[in-house]
Amino acid sequence: MKGASFTTALTTAVGLTLTLLLLGTLVVIAFLGKQWESSIRSAARVQVYFMRDIDAGTLQYAQEALRTDAAVSVARFLDAETASRQLEAELGESFVDFLGYVPLPEAMDLTLNAAHSNLDSLHVLAQMWSDLPGVAEVVWPEALLQSLDHGIRSVTSPLLMVAGLFLIVSVLLMNNTIRLSIFSKRFIIKTMQLVGAKPRSIRAPFLWSGVALGMISGLLAFAIITGLLSGFKTMAGDLGIALNLPVVLALGGLLISMGVVVAWGATWFSVNRFLRADDDGLH
Secondary structure, X not given: OHHHHHHHHHHHHHHHHHHHHXXXXXXXXXXXHHHHHHHHHHHOEEEEEEOOOOOHHHHHHHHHHHHOOOOEEEEEEEOHHHHHHHHHHHHOOOHHHHHOOOOOOOEEEEEEOHXXXXXXXXXXXXXXXXXXXXXXXXXXXXXXXXXXXXXXXXXXXXXXXXXXXXXXXXHHHHHHHHHHHHHOOHHHHHHHHHOOOOHHHHHHHHHHHHHHHHHHHHHHHHHHXXXXXXXXXXXXXXXXXXOOHHHHHHHXXXXXXXXXXXXXXXXXXXXXXXXXXXXXXXX
């Protein structure tokens, strides 16, 4: 009997682990997709060009306004003379001596926070920065962001539908796995009921067993996913940067919580079903 119980518990734990592994994989893919999107958006740069005859006070005011803007994560001032010398070095000739003046304007190179690196925000920001005193032009990658937004919209809805379907299937699989394990003990439940045990006393050991199996399955799924991520980190270091310690711990908590909640709920309903069943319903 003990061997049969161990086999049932092992089968249940394996089934729950595989299902939670599927859920955890979906969560990791969704998180990495969000990180990839944020990385691309953060790479979008904005150049703010100043007027050529701008005075020092106005230039300093505009620089400070851009540098302290909440949408800006990094602001770098591009000095006209330095930029001209770099361009001369790349071209191999001195066009400044030929022209007699520095043709490049002073500018600020801005890197935005990912939350503000979208079409709606940048339209507002570009207009606001264009109105700053001494600003001649604001240049930003509108075409790139349009392509990015279109690509995200085209894949988001199908992915959400697939993820939702997988979530429903995963929960149903976990529920069926628990119900099958309880089904094998239906006569034990009925025997306890016939000798006068209260429903609460009958449910308690099954619920604790279900919770324990849910925790073990969550931990096993978490261990497998972290092991796979460690392997990916060896091959691609950027993945390890995206999935930092708080994110990994949150994933572990999610898997364990999901395993416990589903196992507890499925055990509760399955035991109650056999408590209400008559003798004919047990066969």
